[in-house]
Amino acid sequence: MSAGMNVAVLVVLGLTAAGGLVLTARGERLRTPWGAVGLAALLAVAGALAWAGGDASDGLAEGAAVAAVLAAIAAGGPVATGVLRVADPRAVGVTGGPQDPDILRGGAWIGVLERATVAAALLAGSAEGLVVLAAVKGLGRYAELRAPAAAERFILGTLASGLWAAACVGVALLLR
Numbered sequence: 001m002s003a004g005m006n007v008a009v010l011v012v013l014g015l016t017a018a019g020g021l022v023l024t025a026r027g028e029r030l031r032t033p034w035g036a037v038g039l040a041a042l043l044a045v046a047g048a049l050a051w052a053g054g055d056a057s058d059g060l061a062e063g064a065a066v067a068a069v070l071a072a073i074a075a076g077g078p079v080a081t082g083v084l085r086v087a088d089p090r091a092v093g094v095t096g097g098p099q100d101p102d103i104l105r106g107g108a109w110i111g112v113l114e115r116a117t118v119a120a121a122l123l124a125g126s127a128e129g130l131v132v133l134a135a136v137k138g139l140g141r142y143a144e145l146r147a148p149a150a151a152e153r154f155i156l157g158t159l160a161s162g163l164w165a166a167a168c169v170g171v172a173l174l175l176r
């Protein structure tokens with residue numbers, strides 16, 4: 001029974017990655033926070049199955065690690081965007097909301113690389129990798145963080161993206 005549950009973890013992680021790709025393909029303007037909620041629900045199901053399934057064979061554990069990295073990378077963008085939409089500073093009268101293209105341009109691509117780095121560092125057990133990532137990201141964006149809403153967007157996006165990647169990898173680590 002646990003082998004079947006562990007295979008189900010791989011399937012649900014795959015669905016999470018595919019769902020993230022579908023939401024990304026639809027474009028940021030068409031996404032709603034509910035897409036992020038759906039992805040989080042899929043990841044929660046994968047986590048529950050992994051927890052209930054117990055230790056997996058080496059092949060399944062490696063497959064889960066790959067699927068977790070793919071889910072972190074592919075679905076993290078819609079999740080981070082969903083968090084930014086919910087925390088839109090325009091709702092409280094601050095100009096330059098999270099969808100303003102002049103604030104922190106390139107964030108989507110940086111987020112992809114950030115989630116890949118977080119996932120790889122966690123799977124490798126490298127706390128140093130996370131520290132280097134935080135330093136590089138902070139220093140690289142330092143000059144831009146003075147713009148209205150930029151610091152908030154930077155912090156929220158970084159935390160949402162990093163926590164999503166950590167949660168995806170956490171599911172894979174449950175199977176080790």
